[in-house]
Amino acid sequence: MSTTTLSAVTGQPPARDLTDGPTPGFGRALQAEWVKLRTVRSTGWTLLATFVLGAGLTILMCGLNADWLASPKADESPGSFITWGMMIAQICAVVLGALVVTSEYSTGMIRSTFAAVPTRGRVVAAKALLVSSVLFVVGTVTALVGYAGGNWFLDRAGIGMPLEGDVLRAMFGSGAFLAGIGLFTVAVGFILRHTAGTISAVLALMLILGNMVNLVPGTLGDWLVKLMPGNAGSAISTPVSFNPDVLGPWTGFGVFGLETAALLVLAWVLVRRRDA
Amino acid sequence: MIRAHALTKRFPGPDGDRVAVDGIDFVVEPGRVTGFLGPNGAGKSTTMRMILGLDAPTSGSVTVNGHRYAASPAPLREIGALLDAHAIHPGRSARDHLRWLAASNGIPTTRVGEVLEQVGLESVAGQRAGRFSLGMGQRLGIAASLLGDPPVIVLDEPVNGLDPEGIRWVRKLARELADEGRTVFISSHLMSEMALMADHLLVIGRGSILADCSMQQFMADHAASYVRIKAPALADAQTVLSGRGLDVSQVDAELRVGGLDAAGVGELLGASGVVLHELTLVRASLEDAFMTLTADSVEYHAHSGAPVLEGASR
Structure with a gap:
């Protein structure tokens, strides 16, 4: 057991002033969060699941449906299938966004975090930036691999799509949608501070409520469908949406972005006000 | 140097507010080990969380080296804290836990290896912290508090879960840190432990300071x-x-x-x-003196009427 004294180890006296060494700012908080993200297994598993489900299911669905889509009986567009797996991959993005925040609350580590970075807004911003960047890259790559595999089947059926226009937009749009979902979930995570609660709340809002508002009658129902975050945000991730009633890809993504921004502001306010 | 002025924390509850810390004033001086002693629920951890800016005081203030904790440009280089051994992600290795802490405050990564060696965890540094015993978790927490080589060190119940050898080690470490001129503030609910470790004593009960004096003075006054x-x-x-x-x-x-x-x-x-x-x-033993002093302020009594002082601190 080593019990070397501190001064022997560091060779400097304590109680010095803190002008030595640079003052840590947002970059430091970002670095710390990056180390955290890389050093838990759940990150790797979640991103692997995003890729396998996102690309794999797209290829599978295109492979199974290519002949039907090429036939005159088809009432869907192949453009709706070329990013099919991303609908499932978004669940992984929710899990990643939640764990990055709520695992700190469940383990008590959030206190270490806020003691190290007392400007709490930096912690929120650093986590948001990292989660969205990672998901944007992984989401875009996943969509491109899914396209490459899926389009091979569509090509053989004679309905292949070139990687341009709406198809190309949907590739980056898939990354952007996953990034947005990650941000959305990070915000909810800071608000609810509970893993299961956060994942259920976001999935319920995105997947279940998004469909249930169809039952609201009249124009109100139509608008609710358009404005629900999952419906508004997902249009950008596919060349042709399954649901013809949703907002356009860019308008929809703008609405989703505003909703996410509102939640992030709420998270920021609560994180600063609440005891850790 | 830690200075509290009229520091108050109330928690809202179903039957009105519960006062956890009731307008306390104290100064923790550098160069000595100050023991923060009190029964469970006395307000020790709440006070420490307020020192670290984790809980906001309802009123009053507490400063570290003359300013609020959050105003510190690099808090881990100014004050190191062990809050509780579980403030660690179980899936992350000890070394990685220290690495992100170092990154957050611009502390050279060479310090990670140094503090791991200092607390005796270098051989298990790559293991996931979730597999650690309570004692190893405490050592990791202490390593984290030393990481920034800070002039002020706050340890909340550091000997919880440590074996006798570990307890002796914490005692020796606290002494060395104080001898180097650092401010050392250690909480405990065990008088016997404080008697061996602290130079100065701050006794808290039901959120109020019951005694603020040197260990010798406390013995003379209370250990009849x-x-x-x-x-x-x-x-x-x-x-x-x-x-x-x-x-x-x-x-x-x-x-x-x-x-x-x-x-x-x-x-x-x-x-x-x-x-x-x-x-x-x-x-009379110091334990008896402490019991007498805090008898009225113990939150939870056993049915025998004897104060319950053992167990977890929260």
Whole structure:
């Protein structure tokens, strides 16, 4: 057991002033969060699941449906299938966004975090930036691999799509949608501070409520469908949406972005006000 | 240096607010080990969380080196804290836990290896912290508090879960840190532990400061001492001692004499030719003194009426 004294180890006296060494700012908080993200297994598993489900299911669905889509009986567009797996991959993005925040609350580590970075807004911003960047890259790559595999089947059926226009937009749009979902979930995570609660709340809002508002009658129902975050945000991730009633890809993504921004502001306010 | 002024924390509850910390004032000076002692629920951890800016005071203030914790440009280089051993992600290795902490405050990564060696965890540094025993978790927490080589160190119940060797190590470490001129603030609910570690004592009960004095002063004030006498002719001895104005009482087959040391009592009785079978200076234990002092402020009592002082701190 080593019990070397501190001064022997560091060779400097304590109680010095803190002008030595640079003052840590947002970059430091970002670095710390990056180390955290890389050093838990759940990150790797979640991103692997995003890729396998996102690309794999797209290829599978295109492979199974290519002949039907090429036939005159088809009432869907192949453009709706070329990013099919991303609908499932978004669940992984929710899990990643939640764990990055709520695992700190469940383990008590959030206190270490806020003691190290007392400007709490930096912690929120650093986590948001990292989660969205990672998901944007992984989401875009996943969509491109899914396209490459899926389009091979569509090509053989004679309905292949070139990687341009709406198809190309949907590739980056898939990354952007996953990034947005990650941000959305990070915000909810800071608000609810509970893993299961956060994942259920976001999935319920995105997947279940998004469909249930169809039952609201009249124009109100139509608008609710358009404005629900999952419906508004997902249009950008596919060349042709399954649901013809949703907002356009860019308008929809703008609405989703505003909703996410509102939640992030709420998270920021609560994180600063609440005891850790 | 840590300074609290009228520091107050109230938690809202179903039957009105619960006052956890009730307008306390104190100063924790550098160069000595200050023990923060109190029964469970006395407000120790709440106070420490307020020092670290984790809980906001309801009113009053607490500063570290003259400013609020959050105003520190690099908090981990200014104040190192062990909050509780579980403030660690179980899936992350000890080394990675220290690495992100170092990154957050611009601390050179070479410090990670140094503190791991210092707390004796270098051989398990790559293991996931979730597999650590409570004692290893405490050592990792202490490593984290030393990471920034800070002039102020705050340890909340550092000996919880440590084996005797580990407890001795914490004691020695606290002494070394104080001798280097650092401010060392250590909480405990165990008086016996504080008696061996602290130079200065801050006793808290039900959110109020009950004592703020040196360890020696605390012993003199609260650990009452008396001289125990056993003699075949107790009545004679009592007459002699009472005649000198001493405070004498008989308990069973012994006399208890206050106000004079054993040598003085022995000489008085020898001069009067009283035969003695026993002459002993008895000092009440600090544990007893602490119990007496905090008896009214203990949050949870066992049914026997004895204060419950063991167990978890929260």
